[in-house]
Amino acid sequence: MMHSTEQNTRIAGDLPSDGPVRPIAARTVPEVFGEQARRHPDRLAVADDQGRTLTYADLDRRSDAIAAHLLALGVRPEDRCAVVHERSIDVVVAMLGTLKAGGAYVCVDPSLPVKRMAVVLDDAGVDVVLTSSHLVAGLPGEGRHTVALDELAGAGEPVRLPEVRLSPRHLAYVIYTSGSTGTPKGVLVEHGSLVHFVEMVREFFELSEQDRILHAAALWFDVSVFEVFGALLVGASVHIAGDQTKMTPGALQHLMRENGVTTIMTTPSLLEVLDPDALPDLRVMSIGGEPFSGELTNRWSPGRRFINGYGPAEATVEVVAKVCTGQWETSPPIGLPLANHRAYALDERMRPVPVGVTGELYVGGPGVARGYLAQPALTASLFLPDPMGRTPGDRLYRTGDLVQWLESGDLRYVGRVDRQVKVRGMRVELGEVEQVIARHPDVSRAVAVCTPDGTGDARLTGYIVADNGATPDDVRSFTAAWLPAYMVPSEIVLVPAIPTTASGKVDIVALTAAVAPAPSAPPAAAGDRTPTQQAVAEIVEEILGVAGARVDEDLFALGGNSLQVLRVLSRVRSSFGVVLTPQEFFENPTIAGIATAIDAQPANA
Known part of the structure; x- marks a missing residue:
């Protein structure tokens, strides 16, 4: 030793x-x-x-x-x-x-x-x-x-x-x-x-x-x-x-x-x-x-x-x-x-x-x-x-x-001096995530925050001030075109302004209390699933550990993270012989969206 x-x-x-x-x-x-x-x-x-x-x-x-x-x-x-x-x-x-x-x-x-x-x-x-x-x-x-x-x-x-x-x-x-x-x-x-x-x-x-x-x-x-x-x-x-x-x-x-x-x-x-x-x-x-x-x-x-x-x-x-x-x-x-x-x-x-x-x-x-x-x-x-x-x-x-x-003579890790975080062991600079989100033409301000997701994994959330009707799905899809999957926020939250403290710094406590606005219309009922949707739902529910997921429900809202997304895409490839990229997933991160993307592609296992 x-x-x-x-x-x-x-x-x-x-x-x-x-x-x-x-x-x-x-x-x-x-x-x-x-x-x-x-x-x-x-x-x-x-x-x-x-x-x-x-x-x-x-x-x-x-x-x-x-x-x-x-x-x-x-x-x-x-x-x-x-x-x-x-x-x-x-x-x-x-x-x-x-x-x-x-x-x-x-x-x-x-x-x-x-x-x-x-x-x-x-x-x-x-x-x-x-x-x-x-x-x-x-x-x-x-x-x-x-x-x-x-x-x-x-x-x-x-x-x-x-x-x-x-x-x-x-x-x-x-x-x-x-x-x-x-x-x-x-x-x-x-x-x-x-x-x-x-x-x-x-x-x-x-x-x-x-x-x-x-x-x-x-x-x-x-x-x-x-x-x-x-x-x-x-x-x-x-x-x-x-x-x-x-x-x-x-x-x-x-x-x-x-x-x-x-x-x-x-x-x-x-x-x-x-x-x-x-x-x-x-x-x-x-x-x-x-x-x-x-x-x-x-x-x-x-x-x-x-x-x-x-x-x-x-x-x-x-x-x-x-x-x-x-x-x-x-x-x-x-x-x-x-x-x-x-x-x-x-x-x-x-x-x-x-x-x-x-x-x-x-x-x-x-x-x-x-x-x-x-x-x-x-x-x-x-x-x-x-x-x-x-x-x-x-x-x-x-x-x-x-x-x-420590008194034992060992070093103990305490944290970071900057805004670098770890997602599944990989380094993520929150500043890089923010800068990429802010490249969206309708985003005027962006702040990225990393929090535990309840299972011990890190969860990235992007808070944005947006104009011209930009939606969270639009922004997340845009971000996925520039960043690897593990750096794409699981959730994009629209806020009217980024709150600040008296010293002018971002008020993270106030920001993370923000919630996404309620949808303008109620989500569609699950109804009868197509055969592809049913097969995808079984994969999603197994990997996310949920039951009864609606086909139009955002997987991140169900508690999914980037690692689980990759597992879903891997299972889709092995089950359907279809390769979906993370970017294609982020365009519509729902069971219905995945099923539509599968049905639109020829099998190429």
Whole structure:
């Protein structure tokens, strides 16, 4: 264990806290993966939920072919290549092939609204897009090389790659997070940071070549970095849950049990739908992204290495952690910094705070990212010189998270200094949501608020002052064209004005007391449902846990959230063979609206 006795001493007098020092060499991903592939070429490297598998030799050969193709297209170190694809074996091959060619991968969710996808691709400055043939027609923009991974000729043939001069300081990937200015921002992570992270958690998680790691996170969520490279760089195997499997708790649990998954990194919301007794092989769990209850800890931790993990994308996935043992009445603390990292709780003048006093968390160490893509001012404001660093040039990342040192020597998460919130573990800047809503031509003012929805999940609500008869449905549909589903407010509330306090700030208490105006006409009676409406109603009622839903009733008014919306759409796809996008759903988020959209589309499972 990395949190040794010497590290767990009371730290009131010697802040900041340093993680244990470990001799971890700075290396590149292709270098470390190559060693694993040569050591055990026939070992399973990756498997999906359709029964497809690759050995380390297969993965090495196929990623070489992708790298050769990218080199022929002119990709060089530091060039960014987009991967627009669902979780799949092809994506793992593409990510590794991009790194072998010297490029940096940028994963983009193919279900994003086209406008949002265009923003990310343009901001990343990509000239090459790795995707699937069925997604090519929906890609925005022109002038980029498009590589359909499922059609790439000779992808399984051995090739001899030319030497690519790659160093640990070269860029490995760019991951986009919500930005308060209204557009997402790209975090730049180097090879050295990624490799160090894997070597660090290999020891802390006690990983080995025998482990089987679940890959269920969205590719644009940095947990996916651990799920893929936390396995491949230690000789373990990656087990992929596709979208339909992930959204169906029974199917996901079956996949984990049948494949003997031993290790997961996930958010608390996923655990709420799984049974700990049904997963006997699961031995390591890193849970993070949002606070969770002591009850959840007590239910899952017996017999397992249960870790409360903390880390922003700007510090390479995870940088502070605690192994949780015993019984907990409240959410466990986030623990202490991992190997070769540092954690500071500082006041507004950047002075260490005593035990029990709230301060802002700054983290330092090899995991600290290079900065933000093409945003030097923002980078300079949040990535700062470390005055107490171990070597010249050490930097700190200012997280914006509020923490306290406890008497036990652990850090406890308290909250945020700004208006960033977490929705299912993913960062959402309320300012970005507000700016997108305010782009609607008939919205003069918008405020976004995040509150618990009664089930422990976060619920986003947008309050708007609107003109010219704009309706909540109009505004929500407009917002869904620009934002991913988890950032679209569950409810849009029309208000005559945004209330303010005496100091001129938004009065959140008064605002959240506002209610949507009553409808001008009573809702239509449910009446006789069409066959499609009946089938959709059964899906909706099961997922939302309601009964007797009217076909014209807004699913969000029924208590639905963005995660449940995605589950509904996944079930629609599997039941009807029809793919509905979140944007299509938001145009009429009712049973009738979903049924109409289904009936209007040809089946294309």
